[in-house]
Structure formats: C-alpha cells, structure tokens
Amino acid sequence: MKRKKLIFLIVISLFAGRGFEASSPQANQAWDGSQISPVHQIPLKDEFDQDIIPAEPYPLPFSSRYTCAPCHDYKVIQHGLHFDANQSKSTGRVGEPWVWVDEKTGTLLPLSYKNWKGMWNPKEVGLTAWDFSLLFGRHLTGGGVAEPADEDITPDSRWNVSGKIEINCLGCHNPSNVQNHSEWVKQILRQNFRWAATAASGLGEVKGMASRLPGTWDVFDGPNPDDTEWAVVPSVRYNQNLFDSRHRAFLDISHKPDDSRCLACHSVAPFDMKKFNFDEDVHSAAGLKCVSCHRNDIHHAMIRGYEGEANDYPEQPIEDFTCSGCHLGNKLAREGEGLPGRLGAPYPQHKGIPAVHFDRLSCTVCHAGPLPGKELTRVRTSRANRLGIYGIAKWATDLPVILEPVYIRDKNKKLTPHRLLWPAFWAEIEGGKISPLRPERVLAAAGEILNVEENVAGILKTLVTSLELDGSPVIILSGKVYELNADGGLDVSPLAGEAAVEEVVWAIKKDGKIVPLIPQFDPNAVKQSSDIEALIQKILEALATIPDASGKPVLVYKNVIYQVTNGYLEKTEKPNQTVSKPQLCWLNGDKIQPLVSEFERRTVSVTVGSEKTLTEEQVELVLEVLAFDNKSQKIQQTTNFAYISSGKMFRLNEKGKFESRDHEAAEPVVWPLAHRVRPARQSLGVNGCGDCHKLNSHFFFTKVRGTGPLQTESIKVRSGNSFMKLDKPYQLLFGLSFAVRPFFKVVLFVSTVVAGSILFIVFLIVLGRLSGLIERRR
C-alpha cells in the first residue's frame, strides 16, 4: 500500500512539474517599467526539479534549467547566441574559432559549428559533443553542444557520469567577485559537469572527481563509502549562510552582466604587454559596459553590433547599436532618421577625410585594434590561449599565434580589420579532399618521433626520483643547459661561463653552479674509489628502471664499460675504445648508443624553449610512418598525408622527397575584430593622409608571415594589400602621389588666387561700367 502511494506521488509530482514548465509565462515576459532588478531569494532546484535542502546529506548541485525556470524560459534562452552555435542555421558575421591546440603534434586546428571559411566543423574531424565539451568546456557557457539531447549522446561519452553542462546563468549574471572562472575550469576538467556551475558561483564547495569514477556510475548511485581517496564521487557542500530558513538561497543577480564576466571569455591583449601598460577600450574607459551595446532580451540573441547585422537577423532592431548607430544616428535598417549621440556618443567631425572612406572602410579600420605596423601585432585571446585561468599550473599558452590587424572586405564590401591565425595540422588527402587527422592518430603512428622532449625529461625525472642528488640533474647539449620544469617538460638556459661543449654531459645544477654528474676519475686505476663505483651503480640502476629503454644502461669511459649485472657493478675492458669523458649509454647487443640519440639531440636543441614544437626532420619521419604500408612493408609511392604549418603544406613527393607547397587549406583563418576601440586622437588618419597613403605604407604593405609550430624556412609571406585584394603597383603609385600632394595643393591655390582675382577684377569692371563709373569701350 505504501509503495503504491509512493508511485502515485511520484507520478503526480512529475505531472505537476511538467505542467509548471508548460505553463511558464516568461516567453513573452513584459517589462513592468521598473528599472530595478528583483531580489533573487529563491529555492534552488536540482536536475530532477526537486528543491535543494542544503543541510541534507549528499545534496545535488543546483540546476539552472529548473531553478531559473519559474521566471525565465530556459527553452527560449537555449536559442541565444551563446548557446546555439551547433544548432543555429544563421551564421552571421564570422567569429572567433575554437582552436584545438595540441603542442606535441603541432596541431592548431580552427573549429566552428558555423559554416565559416577555413574553419572545420568539429563533426568533420570526429569530435563528438563529449570531446568538444572536454576540450573547450573551460570557456563554454553551457547549453548547446555541452547539453546534448539524449538521442545525440554517443557511446564513447560519459555524460551519465559527468552530467550535462546546463546553461551557466550565473557565469554571466553573478556580479559577485566570488564567481570563479578558474573553479569552473577545474570542475570541467574533472568532468564534474553538473557540479561546475555550483562550484564556480561560490554557492557551494565541490569535492571529488567524476573523471575517476567508472563509466557505469550514475548520479543515483550516490557516494562510494569504500573509496574516500581516489575515485571520490563529486559532492556539494553548500554555503548555508546563503540560505534562509525556508531553504531559499540568495542569488546576487545582475540583470546587466559586468564586463569582467564577458571578459572571462572575450579578453584580447597584445602578447608580452605588461598589464599596467594595457589601455582598455575607450568605451569601457568612458564607463559603458559591454552590454550597453551588446544587448539582448530573454531570447539572449545578443546584438553583435556589426554593420549589416540586421540583414542576418531581420527580427532584431539591431542597427541602432553599430558604431554609426550611436555616433551618427544612422538607422540603416529602419525607416526615418535616428538621433546621434546615444549614451553620450560624441558626434565625429571627420574633418578632411574624403567621403569615399566612409563607403569603403568600416569604422573599426581607423578606430579599433592596434595601429598597423611593419609586421602584424601578436595578441592572445581568452578562448584560443586559455587566458583567465589561474592555479598552480600555468594555463595560458603562447600558441596559437594570433595576429592583427589585416584588412579584408566584408559582406558590405567595406574593409574591416581582422584577426588572423595560420592553421597547423596533420591531414589525409583523398581524391583532393583534405581531412585533418586527430592528434591521437598522429601520436599513435609517430611513436617515439614526437616524444623526444618527454624521453629526455624522463631520464632527468628518473635521476631525480632515484638518486639523492645534491641539486637538480641537468643535461648539457650544444652549450645549453636543459633541466626539468614544474610541468614535467624541459626548460633551457645558456651554459654560462664555459665554452660550448659538443658532447652530451649529464650534470648537477646547484645554486647556479654546474658540476658533472659523474666526476672525473681514472677507470684504469688499480684501486678505484668506492664512492665513485657506488654512484655509477646507482645511476645505472636508476636508468634501468626507465620503461621501454633502448637497451641496458652502461657507462663508457676511456677503454672501460661499466654495467650492472646481477646487482653488481661489472667492469669490462674494450681495448679499441677511447672515450675521453664518462658517457652514459644504452647497450643493445654489441651496439652502444648514447643515452640521448643524435636525432633527439638535434630535436631538443631546436624545440625546447621555443614555440616551435616540431622540426622538419620529425615531420618527414612522421609522414613516412603514416605512409608506411604494412602489407608491402614499404613507404607508399604516392602518399596521402601532409602536414600544414606556416601557410605551407609539407608532403613527401612522388620520389619520397620532403617538399613544401602552397595550398588552400594552409591559408590563414580570419575573423573581424571590433575592440579595443582607441580614442579619436589615436585613430588612423589623425595625422593626415600619410598615415595610410605613402610609399611604404604599413596599412597597405604590412608583412604577414606564416607562423606555426614547425621550425622551417619555408614560410608563406603575404603583403597586407593581398588581403584587401588591391594591386601593389597601383597602391605604391597612389602612395607616391601623396608625396607631391603639398606641391599640388600650392598649384591649386595659386591657380585659384589668379583666376579668382581676375574674375573679381572683371566683376568690378562690369559693375563699374553698368553703374557708369567706368566709361564703356567703343
């Protein structure tokens, strides 16, 4: 009887929940005219639409879908600009791609669910919603691809464990300084998707890692009392101070999000600039918020504010919020005249600028982004370079290299400043169609070719952990010192005070001083120091623990080989061998190979401490292994694989020779920039026509060099005018004409004075004759 009652109650409550959702009155929520925001002292709901009671054991995280639902229609919001990239048919103006960065394979692949030129649809490259959320959840707003429908869930995913990433309303609307983007990222990486919003908002503290739970775990399973150390089930401990006696939580909601919330994902700053030198956008400096222009209603169809947006989104009154909409009062998409000066926007005079500029250039050409220089300015963006995430590890990455500004004609045929990214990826070519390879596939094929830094670092790690060294172990290669860094990679510094040594030297670094790991000794001495022999034995035993080593570790010095056999240090003489310094090697059969091979030495010296993560030698080797035909045990004559970097495609040609060539897929990906807007006094052209129109104009002829993870001389170089589709000779000639323009002005002025004076005199004569003051000629 009790069970029947329970089932009945559950059914009733489910229907009640449905009914509530269906009768949600917010779709056409009308503003009552009050300029205040209501206080959000509301009950939190979990993903099953149940009230959260913070004090009860194992409470679930709050669900924005159900917590916000009584007043805000989640289904309407789901179609907002930030949430529907993978569903919306409207592409609008090109936006920033998501960049899949994998330094080891040298992959910088621009991705977008929108059909934008040069960007790959994640589905095309085999990224499921799960993969995409794991890769980019750090800067996703939730909803959309991160909240897939049940029918879109793929078998390889772990949504049942992690939960879905619902729209993170508080990510934007929580003005509190407690709102923590880094916490959000941490929770996403732990696959604590359903817990991330709660943890990031500061409503509660989340512990445990869904990523360590078995794939069969479900939220109904609850915590595992047998494991409180490793596979700890995520759990929330709510901050009960935020709840009242009726379990209603106080949510400090800001109707208009603060800039800091937008900038968590939309920051852009010049590379290597010091923070105190950074000038914010002139609009921000004037006190405007991002959302002052980038507005939205409950539909969350944010106004992007570009010219022509009204054509892309005809239902929105959008043109008011373009530059000219506020500053000039142009309402291009609507009838009638607008009023300039919206929100105090100054009315621009544009003195001396020929009107043609306003037909051919967007406002941002002169007013936004960095001024054009000899080369483009390198910037970092939040989403591409993982900015704004703080913790023990360094999150921000140098790659990808994003450059600005290049000027490209937009849909309105106006030049518009763009950001630029040179893609880099491995690809397979079939029937002329190019498909990027996932980094995992490249790594699997490449084996040790791409593991060079790890291998060398692995040896140093082994020495650190196995030996009680008085300092940190380092390796000296080609006059540089390589040591372990906090991330398990290598840091490089120049070898101070000594001439460059060609041999590989293993050493210990202490207080800046470097001493050899194995000190000088005479291996042929009748009585050898026991300390030296103990050290050699320890080192060889440590090296023997390295998995997948190339052989047995030995020490080779002069005509002697030391190796550990059955726990004892064995010394063998080789009369023909003369090695001047103690060398650690691998013994493989009769063959002795150095601990760090020539290939590794060459690669490490190029790649470590550099943004270049690959050498041409590595790429060639990887292309060979990719093209290796297991059946015939030969490299295929015509290879279908390529690597793209620096604006070039690298392939093995028909003769198996490594070569580079231009290819459409290697062309840069571009998207328009609109901010940082500079003050009028810093706009392009403020110093006159010569800002752009001169012989060596940076505006027209800035050098755009291909960038990428590959260390190569084969780099695509383009001139700024090629992006504008303008002829260089003509622009040179036109620029040159401005050199003679002052003379030209003088000619016109003198002509005007002469012609005007004669005209004036004639006028006076005629007037004099008409009035009789001057006698008429006969």
Add this chain to the structure above:
Amino acid sequence: MFFSLIAIVSLIGLILGLTFLRFRAEIAKKEKYFSWLGRGFARIFKPSGLKQLRALYENWVLLYYLGWTKWVFFCLVVSFCYLAASGFAFALLSSRGMYGVFLLLHVSAGGLFALSLSAALVLRAKDYVLENISKSDVQKIFFWIFVISGLLLILTALSSMLSLFTLSTQVVLSEVHRSSALFALLSAVVFIDIAVVPRGK
C-alpha cells in the same frame, strides 16, 4: 541617381537643341533632322572631318592664341576633355565612384586644368569683358560661366584636400564639384558652338 539623370538629360538636350537650331537655319525642310545629324556625326570620322578640324585649329586657335600660348589652350582643352570624360563616365556608369589609374589621371589632369585655366584667363580675359548684356555677348557670358564653374571645380578639389571641413561639408563640396563640372561642360559646349562652328545663313 538624380544627378545622373539631370546630367544626361541636360547634355543630350543641349546638343540636340543646338544641332536642331542649326538644322532649322541651314537645311531644306525636306530632309529629316536625325538623318542629317547622323551624317554629320559620321562625317567627323572621315578624312574631310579631320581636315575641317585642322582648318578650325588654324582659323581659330592660332588666331587667338599666338606663339607659345597655343599650348595653354591645348592643355586646357586636353585636361578638360579628360576630366569631363572620366568624371562623367564614372558618375554615370559606376556606382563605386572613380578609382584606380583613372582617379590618379583625373587628379593630375585637374592640376593641369587649374594652371591652364588661370593662364588662359590672364591671356584672354580682357577680350571677354562684358560691355553690355546683348545678343552678341552670349559667347562672353558662357565664357564666364565656364570660368566660374572651373574656379568652383578647383576650389572644391582644393578644399577636400584640406583638413578644414567636416564630412557633411565635404559631401556638399562633392556635390558642388559635380554640379560645377556639369555647368562647365554645358557652357563649354555652347561656347564652342558659338565660337568655332561656322555660322550658316
């Protein structure tokens, strides 16, 4: 669009008007106007037409522009012809406005026009001073309309190169430039018709 319409209508109207007046004055009524006009137009490209042009040059240009001063006239005519041709071609046929090499040449021709116009004025202004407004002074009136239009053309070109005027003023200056160009062309056509084409009956 409005300017294009006005320009086309006024130019065609003026040319047809002037030719029709001459047709009515010179030709027997039996002949059709348009066939006469067609033949006359075709004649320009025949050897006899070239001969007529040469005679015109010798009888009129060398008469009024002595010695080196003929070069002033030559520069004025060539620069004005290019300015008018390029300016109106782009105004009427292109929605983009003038660009490319044509623009560079237009600007250069503008400088030449300014110099040659002021030089021509220095040389010839005294012959065109109006004595009284009568039928015989029509040619002088069109001369001065051409000069005033030319001066406005130079002034507006110069003004647009100086950092003095706001965008809206520049738009007005551009309109004034175009209108002045139209007036200059129309007045030049009338002036040439009166001054150069031999009078019939």
